[in-house]
Amino acid sequence: MTTKKPGNPVRGSDTGRPIMVLMDMLGQRWALRILWELRESRLTFRQLQQRCDQISPTVLNRRLKELRELHLIDHDGNGFGLTDQGEELGQHLLALDDYAKRWANTRK
Template sequence: MAALDLLGRRWSLRIIWELRDAPVGFREMQARCGGMSPTVLSTRLKELEAAKIIATDEDRRWCLTATGQDLIKAFGPLHTWAERWAEEF
């Protein structure tokens, strides 16, 4: 599965973004992403886990793997650009 295909799926980037600071459990993730059905959340989590971007910790919460943390670092320039762009509006 190509990275852009996976990351382009609805909610994938949001899930990764929500995990940037700390592990998050299933219910908390669903609450943070209001409007996402449990079925879609479960599917996206499984896809991201299969891609080794996320994993579960000892408390069964979702967290970023080293690969996922590298992905967050790659978002840095895009985030900076998006903030500048948003200021224009």
């Protein structure tokens, strides 16, 4: 398998455009959620599992690996956490949270 990183082709787009790589990554189940849960603090594998509704370890491990390859998260003695770049992406998720609230309100 080709390593997943900006510049390489991804599912549904062989241009390697960064946005395509990113959408490819985020379009996989639990990817967004994992980043979301890591915004506030570092978490261990099992803590993450709990927060993500007991996601199966198989997928969690795969997602963590992929997200690490993309340098969006890293791992140290305190568990998993966002890199600087992941943090920045987290800000976008926060903006998305704002949007989502308004979105939900306009359609009650």
